[in-house]
Amino acid sequence: MAKLVATLASTHHPFYLKATTAPPDQQMPQAPEWKRKIEAYRETLAKTKPDVLVMVGSDHFHQIFLDNCPQFLIGKASRYDATFYNEEREFGIPKYLLEGDEDMSRFMHQSLMDQNFDFAFSNELKIDHSIICPIITVRPDNDLPVVPIYTNIFAPPLHSPRRFYDLGRAIRKAIDDYPSDKRVAAIGTGHLSLELGGPRQFMETGPDPVFDRQAIEWLRAGDIDAILANVTHQSMEKSGNATHGFLNFILMLGVAGPEGADYVDNLDLFHTMEAYFTWYPKEQAA
Amino acid sequence: MSKYYVNKFLFTVDRDPEYLKRYIEDPRSFVATWEQSIGPKLLGNEMEASTVHVLTDKEREALINHDFVALFEIGAHFFLNLTLFIGIYDAPYMAKSGPLSFQREFAAKLQHWLELDYPSIAT
Ligand SMILES: [Fe+2]
Numbered sequence: 573m574a575k576l577v578a579t580l581a582s583t584h585h586p587f588y589l590k591a592t593t594a595p596p597d598q599q600m601p602q603a604p605e606w607k608r609k610i611e612a613y614r615e616t617l618a619k620t621k622p623d624v625l626v627m628v629g630s631d632h633f634h635q636i637f638l639d640n641c642p643q644f645l646i647g648k649a650s651r652y653d654a655t656f657y658n659e660e661r662e663f664g665i666p667k668y669l670l671e672g673d674e675d676m677s678r679f680m681h682q683s684l685m686d687q688n689f690d691f692a693f694s695n696e697l698k699i700d701h702s703i704i705c706p707i708i709t710v711r712p713d714n715d716l717p718v719v720p721i722y723t724n725i726f727a728p729p730l731h732s733p734r735r736f737y738d739l740g741r742a743i744r745k746a747i748d749d750y751p752s753d754k755r756v757a758a759i760g761t762g763h764l765s766l767e768l769g770g771p772r773q774f775m776e777t778g779p780d781p782v783f784d785r786q787a788i789e790w791l792r793a794g795d796i797d798a799i800l801a802n803v804t805h806q807s808m809e810k811s812g813n814a815t816h817g818f819l820n821f822i823l824m825l826g827v828a829g830p831e832g833a834d835y836v837d838n839l840d841l842f843h844t845m846e847a848y849f850t851w852y853p854k855e856q857a858a
Numbered sequence: 859m860s861k862y863y864v865n866k867f868l869f870t871v872d873r874d875p876e877y878l879k880r881y882i883e884d885p886r887s888f889v890a891t892w893e894q895s896i897g898p899k900l901l902g903n904e905m906e907a908s909t910v911h912v913l914t915d916k917e918r919e920a921l922i923n924h925d926f927v928a929l930f931e932i933g934a935h936f937f938l939n940l941t942l943f944i945g946i947y948d949a950p951y952m953a954k955s956g957p958l959s960f961q962r963e964f965a966a967k968l969q970h971w972l973e974l975d976y977p978s979i980a981t
Contacts (some may be wrong), residue, residue: 632937635880637869638862638981639901662944726937728980769936770976771968773959785859813936821873842958 574676574750577620577757579851581791581824582759583817584629584789585844586663587828592642595748598648609839610846614710616835616850617757623709624673625718626680626747628760628827629702629752630725630819634659641727642692644739647699648685650675654699664850665701665708673717680719683746684806686832689739697722697725705715723823725762725816733803736819737796740826747827751769758827764845767812772845779812788838791821794831824849861933862981863911864946867921868903868938872945877977882946882968886922901954940964966977 591600592607634656636642641645655669684691700718707714720742724730731739747756765780766786772779801820808815828851835850870892871877880888893913900906913921917924920928926943930936944960951960 632933633869634873636864656873658873658941659946661875662941662948669872727935728978769930769940769964771970771972773940773965774958775965806932809976 574747574752574754574756574828575828576744576747576853577755578617578624579728579828580613580617580706580757580759580849581712581821582678582706582709582761582848583763583844584702584848585781585841585846586659586665586701586705586842588705589708594858600842602839605840606839606846609837610709613837613850614677614712616757617710618753620757620852621755622716622757623754624676624756625716626676626721626743626758627703627706627718628721628723628743628823629700629706629756630723630762630817630820631700632702634700635698636722638727639726642722643724643731644684644689645692645694645697645722646677646681647672647697647718648681648693648696649695649721651719652697652699654704654718656698656700658848659701659704663701665704668699668704669705669706670699670703670712670714670720671717673719674753676717676748676754677719678749680743680746683749684739684742687745689742689743690819702761706732706761710759717835723820725819728805730805730816730819732805733800733819733822734818736823737826740823740828742826744827744829745821754760758824760820760824763814763817764821765811766814766817766844768814770813770814776842777840778843779844780810780815781840781845783811783815784847787818787821788836788847791825791847792833792836794825794828794833796822796825796830799825821849829853860911860913860917861979863897863913864917864921864929864932864934865938865981866897866911867913868934870901872938872942874909878942878945885924887920888923926964930968930971931977933979935979946957 765778767779
């Protein structure tokens with residue numbers, strides 16, 4: 573059976589590449605620290621020597637729109653183009669071409685259906701920055717095949733925090749059951765408190781620094797009970813109108829299981845708290 | 859009211875450099891063109907007409923005026939509303955007042971919503 577070797581959950585920040593590759597005299601003061609933290613985080617993946625990446629993200633109205641809007645979707649293709657024109661325009665993210673793993677996509681799709689998750693699927697999926705940002709940060713060589721999974725964190729009504737956690741558990745089971753000797757890493761991105769297009773956007777900190785610190789502690793401890801007792805759609809809305817990206821962190825905790833993280837780091841950037849977590853399955857931990 | 863149709867406008871313009879250019883240069887005539895021949899196409903199928911939605915006068919005026927405050931108040935999706943107007947105003951604001959100046963002005967113009975429940979973006 574396939575072996576899960578690492579679960580990574582982080583924020584995605586589309587300006588990382590631009591911020592850290594600008595000429596040094598034009599870089600923001602935090603750029604060197606940001607780069608150091610990202611490179612240290614990258615190492616938590618590299619040392620597990622994965623063969624394939626299960627990537628969890630959320631399309632930001634690039635391919636998916638309100639005329640046809642799935643809650644959960646899995647990509648099933650041999651390749652995935654990535655980066656849309658408006659992402660190049662706004663963030664300066666280049667185009668990528670990712671290898672797919674159709675066999676693993678097919679297996680996971682069936683497994684998730686069998687576990688009662690009605691997944692939509694796509695045989696022609698173009699990937700956006702929710703999945704390209706972590707490629708840029710933790711696997712910039714883009715040398716591994718991926719199985720992309722999209723969640724709806726964007727167009728209400730959204731599934732509950734509990735459902736996201738349960739989906740993470742189901743993804744874990746699908747990986748564990750996959751008949752292959754491959755080493756699999758699961759990588760998902762979302763947000764802590766975040767405001768976009770509202771009165772609290774682009775402040776000195778994220779819109780709710782208290783939530784951000786609390787969320788990091790919950791994830792550090794793997795305390796799913798506290799998360800499910802405290803985090804609701806209403807509470808996330810209060811923390812910032814785009815805070816629902818935290819649902820992907822809850823999902824990734826489901827993949828890892830309710831355990832303390834093996835690696836935790838964060839960085840207080842203008843307008844958002846960045847956070848980086850890695851879990852190693854317990855039987856693998858050093 | 860058709861939040862969906864407002865979002866469809868923002869979505870179709872944000873993803874197309876040619877539409878974006880026309881919306882910057884002459885928003886009134888572009889919005890008219892959009893209502894006549896771009897909006898009424900089924901997404902992903904150039905051949906098929908979609909007759910379901912129309913803009914209200916208020917929605918039309920908000921789009922013509924690049925009025926992102928009114929669009930927020932209508933309940934347009936925050937991501938589309940931000941991204942499209944960044945596409946239009948970020949560069950000129952940057953040249954004049956530095957990085958993030960447009961984004962901060964956008965936030966400042968919405969300060970009256972700070973303590974309130976925001977208009978619903980549900981469609
Ligand atoms: Fe995002």
